[in-house]
Amino acid sequence: MPVKPIPDGFEGVTPYLIVHDGPAALDFYVKAFGAVELLRMPMPDGRLGHAELRIGKATFMLADEFPDMPSVAVSPRTLGGTSAGFMIYLEGVDAFVERAVAAGAILERPVQDQFYGDRSGTVRDPFGHKWTFATHLEDLSPEELNRRAAAQEG
Numbered sequence: 001m002p003v004k005p006i007p008d009g010f011e012g013v014t015p016y017l018i019v020h021d022g023p024a025a026l027d028f029y030v031k032a033f034g035a036v037e038l039l040r041m042p043m044p045d046g047r048l049g050h051a052e053l054r055i056g057k058a059t060f061m062l063a064d065e066f067p068d069m070p071s072v073a074v075s076p077r078t079l080g081g082t083s084a085g086f087m088i089y090l091e092g093v094d095a096f097v098e099r100a101v102a103a104g105a106i107l108e109r110p111v112q113d114q115f116y117g118d119r120s121g122t123v124r125d126p127f128g129h130k131w132t133f134a135t136h137l138e139d140l141s142p143e144e145l146n147r148r149a150a151a152q153e154g
Helices: 020-034 094-100 142-153
Strands: 016-019 036-042 048-055 056-066 085-091 106-113 119-124 130-136
Touching: 016 119, 020 036, 020 048, 020 056, 036 130, 056 142, 094 106, 094 119
Parallel strands: 016 056, 085 130
Antiparallel strands: 036 048, 048 056, 106 119, 119 130
């Protein structure tokens, strides 16, 4: 049987998170986000060399920071923040975000209905990454979306 050039579950962009304390991050994502651990590759020194997880149909990878590598893989903790965030659609966003906060995520934007047709909220995990979770409520035409956006500004 031939190998698929694009593995199942990796059809789109696959975020690769760099964290400080990879094993703790894995445990957090499983507990707080209900992530399913697909693969864990520990290093002899206790750091996490590579891991793969899935939340719903969204797959992501992560590893411990390795600042001594030529590609300089460092975490938001080392950088003092992050310039990227992650967005995942799922069912039951209210309970999902509540569970994440109870497990140690910091609530940055409470769950609420948004003008663009989603119910969403944003948390920052203990490792410095920003996550927005949403349940889609209504499909909007581009015209309606622009009308609502303009109404928000004024």
